[in-house]
Amino acid sequence: MKLNTAYNPKDVEERIYKLWEKSGCFNPDKLPGKRTKKFSVMMAPPNITGSLHLGHALENTMIDILIRMKRMQGFKTLWLPGIDHAGIAAQNVVEKSLRKEGLRRQDLGREKFTEKMWAWKEKYGHIILGQLKKIGALPDWSRTRFTLDHDYAKAVQEAFIHYHKKGWIYRGERVINWCPRCETGISDLEIEYREEKGKLYHIKYPLADKSGFITVATTRPETMLGDAAVAVNPKDGRYKHLVGKFVALPIQNRRIPVIADRGVDMDFGTGAVKVTPAHDVADFEMSLRHNLPKIKIIDEKGIMANTAGPICEGLKAIECREKVVAELQKFELLEKTEDYVHNVAFCERCSAKIEPRLSKQWFLKMAKLSESAIKTIKSKETALHPKKWEKMALNWLKNIRDWNISRQLWWGHQLPVWFCKNQTGVFNFQFSISKQKKGKNKIKDDNFIVSLEKPKECPICKNCEMEQSVDVLDTWFSSALWPFATLGWPQKTADLKTYYPTDYIASAREILNLWIIRMIFSGKEFTGKSPFKTAHIHATILTKEGKRMSKSLGTGIDPLLLIDKYGADATRFGLIYQNLGNQDIRFAEDAMITGKKFCNKIWNATRFVLLQTENFQFSIFNFKTISKLKLSKYDKKILNDFKKTKKEIEKQLEKYEFGKALRKLYDFFWHDFCDVYIEKSKQQSANPKLAKNTAQILFYILTNSIKMLHPFLPFITEEIWGGLKSEGLQTDALIIESWPK
RNA sequence: GGGCAGUUAGUUCAAUGGUAGAACGUCUGUUUUACACACAGAAGGUUGUAGGUCCGAUUCCUACACUGCCCACCA
Numbered sequence: 001m002k003l004n005t006a007y008n009p010k011d012v013e014e015r016i017y018k019l020w021e022k023s024g025c026f027n028p029d030k031l032p033g034k035r036t037k038k039f040s041v042m043m044a045p046p047n048i049t050g051s052l053h054l055g056h057a058l059e060n061t062m063i064d065i066l067i068r069m070k071r072m073q074g075f076k077t078l079w080l081p082g083i084d085h086a087g088i089a090a091q092n093v094v095e096k097s098l099r100k101e102g103l104r105r106q107d108l109g110r111e112k113f114t115e116k117m118w119a120w121k122e123k124y125g126h127i128i129l130g131q132l133k134k135i136g137a138l139p140d141w142s143r144t145r146f147t148l149d150h151d152y153a154k155a156v157q158e159a160f161i162h163y164h165k166k167g168w169i170y171r172g173e174r175v176i177n178w179c180p181r182c183e184t185g186i187s188d189l190e191i192e193y194r195e196e197k198g199k200l201y202h203i204k205y206p207l208a209d210k211s212g213f214i215t216v217a218t219t220r221p222e223t224m225l226g227d228a229a230v231a232v233n234p235k236d237g238r239y240k241h242l243v244g245k246f247v248a249l250p251i252q253n254r255r256i257p258v259i260a261d262r263g264v265d266m267d268f269g270t271g272a273v274k275v276t277p278a279h280d281v282a283d284f285e286m287s288l289r290h291n292l293p294k295i296k297i298i299d300e301k302g303i304m305a306n307t308a309g310p311i312c313e314g315l316k317a318i319e320c321r322e323k324v325v326a327e328l329q330k331f332e333l334l335e336k337t338e339d340y341v342h343n344v345a346f347c348e349r350c351s352a353k354i355e356p357r358l359s360k361q362w363f364l365k366m367a368k369l370s371e372s373a374i375k376t377i378k379s380k381e382t383a384l385h386p387k388k389w390e391k392m393a394l395n396w397l398k399n400i401r402d403w404n405i406s407r408q409l410w411w412g413h414q415l416p417v418w419f420c421k422n423q424t425g426v427f428n429f430q431f432s433i434s435k436q437k438k439g440k441n442k443i444k445d446d447n448f449i450v451s452l453e454k455p456k457e458c459p460i461c462k463n464c465e466m467e468q469s470v471d472v473l474d475t476w477f478s479s480a481l482w483p484f485a486t487l488g489w490p491q492k493t494a495d496l497k498t499y500y501p502t503d504y505i506a507s508a509r510e511i512l513n514l515w516i517i518r519m520i521f522s523g524k525e526f527t528g529k530s531p532f533k534t535a536h537i538h539a540t541i542l543t544k545e546g547k548r549m550s551k552s553l554g555t556g557i558d559p560l561l562l563i564d565k566y567g568a569d570a571t572r573f574g575l576i577y578q579n580l581g582n583q584d585i586r587f588a589e590d591a592m593i594t595g596k597k598f599c600n601k602i603w604n605a606t607r608f609v610l611l612q613t614e615n616f617q618f619s620i621f622n623f624k625t626i627s628k629l630k631l632s633k634y635d636k637k638i639l640n641d642f643k644k645t646k647k648e649i650e651k652q653l654e655k656y657e658f659g660k661a662l663r664k665l666y667d668f669f670w671h672d673f674c675d676v677y678i679e680k681s682k683q684q685s686a687n688p689k690l691a692k693n694t695a696q697i698l699f700y701i702l703t704n705s706i707k708m709l710h711p712f713l714p715f716i717t718e719e720i721w722g723g724l725k726s727e728g729l730q731t732d733a734l735i736i737e738s739w740p741k
Numbered sequence: 742g743g744g745c746a747g748u749u750a751g752u753u754c755a756a757u758g759g760u761a762g763a764a765c766g767u768c769u770g771u772u773u774u775a776c777a778c779a780c781a782g783a784a785g786g787u788u789g790u791a792g793g794u795c796c797g798a799u800u801c802c803u804a805c806a807c808u809g810c811c812c813a814c815c816a
Binding site for chain 2: 540607674
C-alpha cells in the first residue's frame with residue numbers, strides 16, 4: 001500500500017461515502033451478525049427552507065459519532081432522517097420568491113399556491129439532507145420521512161381526533177398574536193421582542209358627568225378606539241371615588257365605565273389604564289372578569305375596521321395613531337407625551353409587527369399534558385442533559401397556557417374538522433368556557449364535527465356537503481409526533497416495536513419548549529412512553545465575538561466551505577473539539593486547522609507502521625502471538641495507556657462529553673503513541689529479539705486506534721482501513737468492524 | 742422584572758483548596774530511517790472588580806461589573 005506523504009480529503013470523501021451507501025449498512029436490517037440490543041435516534045428534521053449551518057453540522061456529527069460507535073459495538077442502530085414541512089417558515093420563503101415575480105399567494109389561490117409549495121419541497125427538500133452527507137452523517141436513507149407524507153398526515157389527524165375525544169380540544173375566541181403580514185395567528189414562541197423607542201401618551205378621558213378627567217397612559221393611542229373601560233387598582237386612593245362612574249371615550253363618543261381590577265399596577269403611568277379587550281391579551285382577560293364588550297377595530301391585514309369610526313376606517317394602524325393623536329390635540333385631551341423604550345413583538349418569520357387581535361382559534365388544553373411531561377422529566381424517564389435545562393423545562397411547563405394549535409396558513413395539515421354549511425354557529429366564548437368547566441364537552445353552538453374522512457351525510461342538517469376547516473395545524477403539532485409517527489404509528493409496526501422509545505435526541509436549546517417537551521407529552525399520551533431516554537440540549541455556536549450566528553447579520557459560517565477548506569473529518573474534529581459541555585461555543589476556525597493536522601498525523605503514523613510491516617509475514621496481524629515475556633517497559637506502557645484511553649473514551653461518550661473524549665484520543669494518539677512509542681520503537685526494531693513484538697504492538701495500537709477514531713473521523717479512518725485490508729488484514733469495512741475489546 | 746450560565750496566556754478553551762495547562766498564533770533551532778500539516782525548545786497569565794472564610798483561593802462564600810441565554814400580558 002502506497003500512501004502519499006499528506007492526507008488529501010478530496011481524493012477520499014466522496015468515494016468513501018459511496019462505499020458506505022453501497023454497503024447499505026446504514027439500514028439496521030442489513031447489518032451483519034446477531035444484534036439483540038438496539039440503539040435508535042431520530043434526526044431533528046431540518047426545514048425545507050434552510051441550508052446546512054454549523055448547528056446542524058455539530059448536532060448531526062454528535063449523533064453520527066454515537067451511531068457509528070454503537071454500530072461497531074454490535075447494536076442494531078437506527079438513525080432516522082427526515083424533513084419538516086415547517087408551516088409558516090416555509091410558506092414565507094415561497095411567498096418571498098413569489099414576490100420577486102410581483103405575486104402574492106392570494107393571487108394564485110390556495111390550490112395553486114400549495115402546488116408551488118410542493119414543487120419547492122421537491123426541489124429543495126433533499127438538498128439539506130444531501131449536505132449532511134458531506135459532513136459524513138450516515139442516517140438510514142431508506143427510512144427518510146417527510147411530515148406531510150400520506151401516512152404521517154394520517155397520524156396527525158388521528159392525534160387531533162384523539163385529543164378531541166378526550167375533550168381537550170376547544171374552539172375559542174381569544175386575543176392571540178396576529179401577524180398582519182402572514183395573516184395568521186402565531187404562538188407566543190414564534191414571536192421575538194425587540195426594544196424600540198416609542199412614546200408614552202397621556203390621554204385625558206372626560207368624565208361623563210363633566211366633573212373632570214381621568215388620565216390614562218398608553219403606548220398605542222390608536223387602540224383607544226376600541227376601549228371598553230378604564231381600569232384602576234381597587235386599592236388606589238386616587239381613583240376610588242371614580243370606580244363605577246363613566247367616562248366619555250373621546251373621538252368615538254361612547255360611554256365606558258371606570259372599573260377596579262387587581263391587575264392594574266398603581267405605580268405605572270398614571271395608575272389608570274385604558275382597556276382594549278380585542279387587541280391586548282391582558283385587557284382581554286380583564287374583559288372576561290368584568291363582562292366587557294370586545295370591539296375589534298383592526299382587521300386581519302392590520303387595517304382599521306369600520307368599528308374604528310369614520311375618520312380612521314381604512315387607515316393602517318400606524319397612520320391611525322397619528323390621526324388619533326392629532327384629534328386628541330385638537331380637543332386638548334393629550335396631556336403629554338414622554339419618550340419611552342419598550343419591547344415590541346415582531347413575527348419571527350417575517351419581521352412584521354405583531355398585532356394582538358381577537359380571533360377564533362383552536363386550542364389544546366395543556367393541564368393534563370403538562371402534568372404528564374413534568375412527571376416524565378422529574379422521574380428521569382427522559383433525562384435532560386445538561387441537567388440545568390430541567391429547571392427551564394419545568395418552569396415553562398408549570399406556567400403553561402393552552403396551546404393555540406390552529407394557523408391561518410395554506411401549507412400544513414388541515415384540521416379534520418367539518419362544518420355544516422347550513423347552520424352557522426353562533427359562538428359565545430364565555431358560554432363555551434363555562435360549559436367546559438362543568439365538564440360538558442358538547443358545545444352546541446358550534447356547527448362542526450371532527451372526523452378523519454369527509455362525512456357522507458351532514459349529521460347536523462342532514463342536507464349539505466360538509467366543508468373542511470381551512471385552518472391548518474401549528475407545524476409543531478405534527479413535529480411533536482415525530483419519534484413515533486415516523487415509525488408507523490398509529491399502526492403497530494415492527495419498527496415501532498423495535499426502535500421506540502429511542503435512546504437519544506440532540507437539539508438546539510431554542511426548540512426545547514417548541515419541540516422537545518411537546519414530543520415528550522405527545523409520546524406519553526399516544527404510546528405511554530416518553531420518546532427518548534436522553535434529550536441533549538447542545539451548545540449554541542456563536543461567532544468569535546460571542547454574537548449569534550445569523551444569515552441576516554452576515555455572521556454565519558458555511559460548514560460546506562469549511563469542509564472544502566479542511567476536509568470533512570477536520571471540520572467534524574473542529575466542531576467536536578470545541579464542544580466541551582459548556583452552553584456556548586465561540587467558534588474558532590483554529591480548531592479545524594488542528595483537526596487537519598491531526599488527520600495528517602494519523603495518515604503518516606500509518607505510513608510509518610506499514611513500513612515496519614514490510615519485513616514480516618502477515619502473521620503480524622495475529623495479535624495473539626505478541627509475546628508477553630518480551631515486553632519492554634515502553635511496550636507495557638503503551639498497551640496500558642491504550643487500555644486506559646479506551647475506557648476513558650467510553651466513559652465520556654456515555655456522558656455525551658464528545659469534546660473530552662476526542663481530546664483524550666487526540667492526546668493518546670499524538671503524544672503517547674506517536675511522540676513516545678513510535679520513537680522508541682525505532683530503537684526496539686533494531687534489536688532482533690524485540691523487532692517482531694514491536695511491529696506487532698505498533699500494528700495493534702494503530703489498528704485499534706483507527707477503530708476508536710472512526711466515529712469522530714470516519715472518512716480518513718475508513719480509507720486507511722481499506723489500505724490495511726489490501727495489505728492482507730482479514731476484515732470488513734471499518735464501519736461495521738467491531739469496537740476494540 | 743424573575744431566573745440560568747460565563748468572565749483564566751494574543752485568540753479559543755481546560756484544570757485545581759497549596760506557586761495554572763492544551764490547541765492555534767508568535768519566536769529560536771532542526772530536513773534525525775512516518776509526518777516541516779513535523780520534531781526539539783522558548784516567550785507569554787498578580788485566573789473580571791471589591792470584600793470575606795482559610796495557614797493558604799484562580800478554585801468556596803457575598804456583593805458589583807460586563808457578556809450571553811431562558812422565562813414574563815406591565816399598559
